[in-house]
Amino acid sequence: MSDELPPLPTTSYAVLGLLSFGEPLSGYEIRKWAENMRFFYWPPAQSQIYSELRRLSERGFVESAEVVQTGKPDKRLYCITPTGEGALRVWLEEERAEPTIVKNSVALKLFFGHMTRPEVLAGMLERFVDDTQQMLGQLAVVQKYMENEPKFAASALVTEWGCHHYNAEAEMTQRLLARLRGQLGTNADYSDKRSER
């Protein structure tokens, strides 16, 4: 009667999903996988991964094959259970997806651009382009790893999508930057800085 467990947050399913590829993984390994997904889904902190695994375990969605010692420190490997697979499938098939969350502080700062000098904004956008291209390079590595592995067919679709995404982002930002530089001289708001000296 009182067994209406609250729904799990998306982050739990992200952890659960990583165990659905067949291999048992430790918390530590899950963390590394999750980091490769940061391009489209922000990974939880290391400590949260361990607590998610405990919660998933309480629900019977994962099981820990007991501690393995490979000469290294103790290592607790987790497997997804049939119950867990069922729960994952139910989640995957839910009609209503929650909205995509974006927190782009560069965009936010540019939005308040009237409070600072255009050169500051330009520098910020330059760094953003650099960062985006770096992300792109890192994503390309992940993608190369996944394409041609049939197990990761769908996953590779996502990383490829991500490549296009960050590519487009970098290009759009560069165009924006060019426009911003073009306005540097002509903008009435800031042209008085010329007369300052």
Next chain:
Amino acid sequence: MSDELPPLPTTSYAVLGLLSFGEPLSGYEIRKWAENMRFFYWPPAQSQIYSELRRLSERGFVESAEVVQTGKPDKRLYCITPTGEGALRVWLEEERAEPTIVKNSVALKLFFGHMTRPEVLAGMLERFVDDTQQMLGQLAVVQKYMENEPKFAASALVTEWGCHHYNAEAEMTQRLLARLRGQLGTNADYSDKRSER
């Protein structure tokens, strides 16, 4: 000595920044503005806006011109102070920007696509394209409001950037969808569903 206040989270600056355009705003009005920024910065819950305003007020970054009654319920208008403007400028000019956070649960679900049928994934992506186009329409309204207002010159740059962004997103997702549909028949993993009936 002990006055090392902890740095404010980005969300605080989002609220503070909205008061930097000159007009005093109430919590309620800030909420509406923040919602127009959801395209590039996820807005805090209504209740959090009020608590951020209290925190900002404690730091002397904003001041509340006392309660105004326009026939309607009480309305507390907040203004940014010179101290607040200084703090905002310092934040805007910080060299190291924090990373952009993305939580795209559609991408996440597609990443685990091996656990469900391609038709489910296709339906999901279709809905995502629809949602993206709807976002685009809403953003266009905001953008129209801001362009040509000199006060919002920088802000309009962001909304325009956002338009390109969501446009690109919709197109990329449609291409992805086409590819997914193309694989529906040829993929060995799922071709056995044909023999099911």
Next chain:
DNA sequence: ATGGGCATGTAACGAGTTACATGATTTT
């Protein structure tokens, strides 16, 4: 011997959401 990678976990905190509470005015 120093630093980095492997490996797990706890405690305290801060960020952020949900649900609730209230009540007037305007629109349908």
Next chain:
DNA sequence: AAAATCATGTAACTCGTTACATGCCCAT
């Protein structure tokens, strides 16, 4: 008469991060 909009706020909670604690192995 009902619903939406305006308007503010509290309490309880969950989500998620940071910092700390531990300790081994491996490479430089």
